[in-house]
Amino acid sequence: MLELNGVSVRYPGGEQEALSDITLTLEQGEFVCILGKSGSGKSTMIRCINGLQVPTRGEVRWDGRPLSKMSEEQLRKVRRQMGMIFQHFNLIPRLSVMQNVLTGTFGYRSNLKNLIGWFNDQEKQQAKQVIEDVDLSSMADRRVERLSGGQKQRVGIARALVQQPQVMLGDEPVSSLDPGTSNHIFSLLEQMHRRRHLLTIINVHDVGLAKRYATRIVALKAGKIIFDGKPEQFTDREYLETYESQEENGKTKNR
Amino acid sequence: MWFKRKNLVTVLILCLLLYFSMRLTEFDLSKFRDFRNMIDFLAQWFPMDTSKLPGMISDSLETVGMAFLGSFIGLFFGLPISFIAAWNTSPTKPVYHLSRFALSFMRSIPEIVFGLILLTALGLGPFPAVLAIAFHNIGVLGKLISELVEASDPGPQEAMKAVGSKNWFAHLFSIVPQIWPNVLSHYFYRLEVAIRTSLVLGFIGGGGIGQRLFNDFKTFQYSSVSLDVLIIMVIVIIVDLLGSYVRNRVI
Ligand SMILES: Nc1ncnc2c1ncn2[C@@H]1O[C@H](COP(=O)(O)OP(=O)(O)OP(=O)(O)O)[C@@H](O)[C@H]1O
Numbered sequence: 321m322l323e324l325n326g327v328s329v330r331y332p333g334g335e336q337e338a339l340s341d342i343t344l345t346l347e348q349g350e351f352v353c354i355l356g357k358s359g360s361g362k363s364t365m366i367r368c369i370n371g372l373q374v375p376t377r378g379e380v381r382w383d384g385r386p387l388s389k390m391s392e393e394q395l396r397k398v399r400r401q402m403g404m405i406f407q408h409f410n411l412i413p414r415l416s417v418m419q420n421v422l423t424g425t426f427g428y429r430s431n432l433k434n435l436i437g438w439f440n441d442q443e444k445q446q447a448k449q450v451i452e453d454v455d456l457s458s459m460a461d462r463r464v465e466r467l468s469g470g471q472k473q474r475v476g477i478a479r480a481l482v483q484q485p486q487v488m489l490g491d492e493p494v495s496s497l498d499p500g501t502s503n504h505i506f507s508l509l510e511q512m513h514r515r516r517h518l519l520t521i522i523n524v525h526d527v528g529l530a531k532r533y534a535t536r537i538v539a540l541k542a543g544k545i546i547f548d549g550k551p552e553q554f555t556d557r558e559y560l561e562t563y564e565s566q567e568e569n570g571k572t573k574n575r
Numbered sequence: 576m577w578f579k580r581k582n583l584v585t586v587l588i589l590c591l592l593l594y595f596s597m598r599l600t601e602f603d604l605s606k607f608r609d610f611r612n613m614i615d616f617l618a619q620w621f622p623m624d625t626s627k628l629p630g631m632i633s634d635s636l637e638t639v640g641m642a643f644l645g646s647f648i649g650l651f652f653g654l655p656i657s658f659i660a661a662w663n664t665s666p667t668k669p670v671y672h673l674s675r676f677a678l679s680f681m682r683s684i685p686e687i688v689f690g691l692i693l694l695t696a697l698g699l700g701p702f703p704a705v706l707a708i709a710f711h712n713i714g715v716l717g718k719l720i721s722e723l724v725e726a727s728d729p730g731p732q733e734a735m736k737a738v739g740s741k742n743w744f745a746h747l748f749s750i751v752p753q754i755w756p757n758v759l760s761h762y763f764y765r766l767e768v769a770i771r772t773s774l775v776l777g778f779i780g781g782g783g784i785g786q787r788l789f790n791d792f793k794t795f796q797y798s799s800v801s802l803d804v805l806i807i808m809v810i811v812i813i814v815d816l817l818g819s820y821v822r823n824r825v826i
Pocket residue numbers: 331332334338356357358359360361362363364365
């Protein structure tokens with residue numbers, strides 16, 4: 321179970337909070353899509369969940385334990401239970417699909433001894449399995465820069481899955497993909513979500529995708545939650561409210 | 576309109592600089608009146624004297640060994656240091672500043688100066704020359720590689736962090752594959768430079784083909800000098816070819 325308790329983030333030099341007073345409880349098995357305009361704080365929120373971003377106020381709890389109280393070592397252990405996929409895939413160039421997927425096991429390595437042990441058979445077997453799950457077996461030895469965008473994102477998903485995660489985080493995982501491929505990636509995510517009983521939390525810009533796959537939609541605006549509910553409750557009214565440009569104190573905010 | 580008073584001043588200053596530089600360096604083309612002497616001199620270089628070829632070859636190997644070992648030690652220590660001298664991977668600010676300072680210090684001492692000191696302290700021979708090359712190259716490669724590290728894509732690093740990887744692990748695995756081809760380019764360039772440096776270090780007693788060239792020259796054995804020079808040219812070309820071969824294979 322993941323809890324956000326009054327989480328706020330103010331970036332150094334930021335005139336207002338990028339995330340302000342977010343309180344949410346997310347349960348295993350939920351498929352949550354986070355909607356919001358550019359700059360509304362979606363990425364910031366996702367990054368707070370696995371501790372890549374430290375909240376200025378409030379706290380994030382994983383299984384009841386606040387991340388802020390954890391040592392670096394404990395935080396690593398939390399992170400390896402949370403897979404993360406990225407808009408720009410963030411794969412390691414010049415390495416093969418297989419090698420990239422195997423880097424997903426690095427959370428389980430702590431010292432030089434492990435490094436010298438390189439990858440054991442069990443890890444290789446797991447990697448093979450997840451590569452098969454994302455349907456890339458025929459390309460396992462291909463270098464990742466020679467893949468299409470959709471294939472790259474499938475490698476990203478495989479890398480996250482090999483962690484045996486309980487949570488799957490996605491920061492706009494389909495924003496650089498075409499609609500057909502986006503749909504394919506989402507159905508893959510849903511399939512994995514069901515099979516492994518994950519908690520999936522994904523930022524999207526495509527409301528259609530969110531309504532089709534999510535079990536819960538959270539909409540952010542200027543760092544605040546303005547909607548939290550079932551996809552069918554997210555109607556045109558909420559849609560407009562989420563995406564209409566906001567005029568604050570009469571001045572428009574330029575980014 | 577490019578013709579402005581400001582430009583005129585620039586040209587004037589440039590002319591002055593050129594004039595004084597020529598005065599200081601006794602730049603005088605009329606010295607070529609005795610050009611015939613030069614041709615006579617060069618004529619003494621031929622035919623080449625191949626009788627000392629085996630010694631020359633073993634000296635050349637010594638030179639290549641010096642250059643390779645020196646630049647490799649430079650890479651071996653420069654690579655890890657570059658990571659603590661790059662702002663995005665350095666453990667702490669003080670370490671960052673300290674390592675950058677150390678690298679520029681090493682870089683600022685020319686190999687020849689360091690060679691002179693070490694050759695005096697440790698005695699003549701290739702070993703001090705290797706150290707001189709290594710020391711300088713730690714500074715140069717450390718700096719160049721730290722710039723590559725700083726310019727590397729932060730995405731993969733973030734991904735490694737999200738995976739729960741240890742920091743140094745993340746750096747090693749997400750940055751090294753990205754920068755590796757460029758590291759090799761720099762390394763091979765430095766190897767080439769090290770070959771030339773080891774020749775100069777040979778002149779001051781560092782051994783190798785450089786020392787032989789110097790000795791042959793001073794003892795007027797010009798027919799051996801010509802072969803020394805030829806061998807040196809061949810070495811430089813081979814290293815250059817090898818470098819581009821390896822680079823092409825890696826990229
Ligand atoms: N590293 C940073 N330093 C300073 N300000 C930042 C930083 N990252 C984000 N911000 C600011 O925080 C706010 C929220 O940014 P965030 O990236 O979370 O938005 P987002 O909803 O993910 O937007 P997008 O859809 O464009 O990715 C924005 O106003 C942004 O300018």
